[in-house]
Amino acid sequence: MDKKVYSIGTLNYSLKGVIAVSLWLLWGGLIYHVSCSILVPTLIPLLLDRFGASSELIAVVIGSIPAGMNMVMNPVISTASDRTRTRWGRRIPFLAAAAPVIALMLLVLGWAPQIVEAAMRHIPLLQERFSTAAAIIGLIIGASVVFQFFNLFIGTVFFYLYPDVIPREFIGRFVSVLMVILGGSSAAFNFFFLQYAREYAHWIYTGFAAAFLLSFAGICLFVKEGEYPPAEAVAPGDKALLRRAAALIRMYVKDCLGHRFFVLLFIGIALTQVSTLCRNIFNLLFAIKELGLTEAQYGYIMGVSALISVGFVLATGYVLDRVSPLLIFMGSGVLVIFLNFFGYFMVHDYTAFFVIGILMAAVYAIQNVSTGVCLIQLFPAEKYGQFCSANASLNCIFMMFASYFGGFAIDRFGYRFIFVWDLLFTILATGVLLRVYRLWRKLGGATGNYVPPVS
Template sequence: MQAPPSTVPPAPADGLYRAGTLVYSKNGLLVLSLWLLWGDFAFQFFEAIFARFMPIFLKELNASNTLIGIMTGSFAGLVNVLFLPVISRWCDNLRTPVGRRIPLLYVFAPLTVAALIGVGFAPDLGRLLHSSLHHMLPSTLTPENLTLGLLCVLVVGFHFFNMVLVNGYNWLIRDVVPLSVMSRFLAWFSMVTAISGTLFLWFVFPHLLENRQTIFLTVGIFYLIAFFLMCRKVREGEYPPPVRQEDAPGLGRTFVLYFRECLQLRIYRCFFIACLLMIAATACANNFITLFARESLGFDMGQLGHLFAWTSGISLVFFYPIGWLCDRFSPMHVAVSAMALIVVANLSAFFFVGGWMSFFIFSVTSAMPMVAWGLCQRASAMKLFPSEKFGQFSSGLNVFGCGALIVGNLLMGLLMDFLHSNYRVAFLWTVLIALCAIPPMLIVLREWHRHGGKDGYVPPMPA
């Protein structure tokens, strides 16, 4: 008998695992895991180019710190805030012969790849456009400025397409993976992410500046083939009937309902606040910590790639134990501990990091709490949010988190320009913002116990 959609199913007593109408044996669950993990491997390899390379790429093009902050984070936040509320509610009610999530992946995977390849070829396209249209362009517009303008357009396109792709993939996981094994499943995902990131950083990252076009094109094509193959092999189950068209609100009303429902209940409201602050604390600082290593400590591309690869590889040992702890206790308990350790690690780095060895020690010691927070945040969302509105509430994490990216990256860029590129301050930024995130996470933990806790939690539904 199928469990009610808003309850967390117990561990299977009959050897079968259930996710909605989908039923898996152990072998079936293994096959599902392998295909989803394969898609995640390709996806993380693909995304690593943008996450790790863009700050350095923009610095090579003489972009200001403010522009780096805007293009690496604020653009992503803006497109999420503007479009994700409508897309998430629409996707929750989408019904097609192949499901409600996979159609999005089929459409937006090639668009995302095309945008990323365009980013890789932006300097070449900028020079070509300038040489072809120079007689029509203002004399003050240099090839470098035209390239930065073109890059802005391509980056906005990438962020929009990738936003739909990332969220659709996350919603697919929630729809097809049994909740009873979700934390350990996400731990395996994190391990694949680390392996993919390690391979990219060790073998590809050091050569990105001199072989940019070839790498962008090759990785894009590999990702597209791998992701399409995964979509063909993963099957979605049956869903309840969608909202009738006459009951569907208009665009303005959709935004009002979206934010009202997401923020109405304290448990979800505080979870959004905690995640928003942690995104501002970590993601907004990471770009400038990379520039701290590159510009302040003088690391070359090879040193950076190998350093990040070591960190990614070492983090592998933490994933499964943390996933086990999340299933054994709760991801919310583990998250609070991880947040406190992130504060300690970055405060130590602010005072003591000054060279290769000290930066390496910081990278390794901060890997465990960062791994724990990332896994706990994702596992908490899977277990806290009601399945009927999972796309909407899950996208809420991105919408509110991207609000943090918009403001945080802009403020970080302005701060770095004001402090004349004193990138060490990025560590202190992480300390202060992460400290503010701990109290709302403690409220989430208290509310989770109030609604049933580990064995009896029932996600409350907004009125």
């Protein structure tokens, strides 16, 4: 039996302890991913479309509103969590406060039609002022906004918990296993749940709401944070809250936006995220309404794609140890451009959608892994969270506006425009990233001597 002690900060584990804390976090990551990253973005467009919402409104609810909230809240939450000091740690209090509300909103989203119909029967004033469809859409939008607000606390803070509690000897393996689990969960959802999305959506939401609450209750109870050094004073001796906040903001902006290398990197990544927006929101509706596929057929294709993506994730991780992630990132963009060009003209039936869907999923998997490694290699290690939040905020600015125009374009040009949208924004992203690559070489990247530039 391994008697070695593994440490991270003030935390000490046996091998069993490392396995136990890893299992809790992997389980929480799995449930969070399915509930918040798959279930809500996939099923809410179906529900809104069912009650007559326009593509513009769907895009705003799924894209613009969350992006706008993320843009404002992510830096605040990230900074606040970094500086929080409680007996329970700096991450757990945020998770404990947000998890019950998210579970409740999952229930409301799942049962929205039934809730509105019951309210209509018992409150005559609602019947006089609103149609049933309008009231259901309104409840979905309201619940979605509340859900996204509290989801930002989980989505931001939960992933900062890993490096705080997992010993460095295991962090690489932990992240690899997590990515495989997330890919597998995407496949499982598409295989086993999506085909029942219309008829049993309320029970699917109920099941995941319960699993979400139980998994995060377990994390809050059984995953312990260590002790942290006191938070660095932003404006020593200055007791005025506004002046301290202003000093913090100046430091944040200067660090993250003071050098064109990082600004261009942020823009390139944001354009890449925008390029997938229409496909993420409208791909299911494209398959059902234009190609005539069923939810079960779509789920099977997405499930196979997710399984194949797992293999590409593992293979890419091996290659990234030997090839610059920026090169792989740009190369994946070129492949996306070609796939969208051919997809626009060729995807007219189940077989073509199946082939292009699998190829797209494989390339996106390569792109996602290489992006993550780029951030780790290019951002300053001592301010990694700060730069991640700046990157996320700029992504949100782009997504907030692009979501509306994406929905506008789909309403005007049809669901097939998802290919054109992806192609155009990927061309822009690849061009910007080429400029980033040239700057990276000047900063010593080509010789292995890269040092993050200082503003």
